[in-house]
Amino acid sequence: MSVTASQELCKQPAEKRRFAMEFSSLLGSSETISTINSINSETINGDTSDLLITVPAIVDGFATDSRVQVWIQQGTSGLKYRIEILVTTSDGQILEGDGILKVTDR
Numbered sequence: 001m002s003v004t005a006s007q008e009l010c011k012q013p014a015e016k017r018r019f020a021m022e023f024s025s026l027l028g029s030s031e032t033i034s035t036i037n038s039i040n041s042e043t044i045n046g047d048t049s050d051l052l053i054t055v056p057a058i059v060d061g062f063a064t065d066s067r068v069q070v071w072i073q074q075g076t077s078g079l080k081y082r083i084e085i086l087v088t089t090s091d092g093q094i095l096e097g098d099g100i101l102k103v104t105d106r
Contacts, residue, residue, distance in 0.1 A: 008080075008100045016073035021085050021097040024062035028091060032065035033058045037086040037094070039070060044080040044100070051075050051101070053083070068097070075103035 011017045023033060036056050041049040052074045061067030068085050075081065085097045 008102055010102045010104055010106075011072065011075065012105055013075055013077050013103055016071060018069060018071055019083075019099075019101070020059065020061070020067045020069040021083075021099055022061045022067050023087065023089075023095055023097060024066035026093075026095050027063055027066055027089060030090075031093070032063075032090045033068065033087045034065075034090045035088040036068055037088055039068075039083070039085050041081050041083045041101075044082060049081055051081055051083075056085075058087075072101065075101070077103055077105040079103055 039053055039056055041051045043049060051072055053070050053072050055071045057069045058065050059067050059069045081101045083099045083101055087095050
């Protein structure tokens with residue numbers, strides 16, 4: 001599942017799910033993501049995150065190499081988390097993507 005600006009994603013506490021953040025709207029016509037600089041998460045109120053985020057990878061999206069994919073597990077039911085991904089592009093831009101993940105035991 002891909003996230004775009006102001007979209008909220010959901011998962012249950014026991015799930016391990018794959019999510020992706022799309023950067024294609026920020027890239028030039030032949031520009032690609034070349035490096036994942038960092039991936040951070042925190043609760044919406046700024047507390048330390050208990051999410052486990054693993055296996056980051058640059059993958060094809062709307063444009064070649066325009067998405068960062070991660071696996072997310074754990075989290076506390078009822079909390080919302082801000083996930084921030086910082087990347088460097090083939091043209092030297094440093095871009096930051098932010099998404100919101102809600103953990104709920106539906």
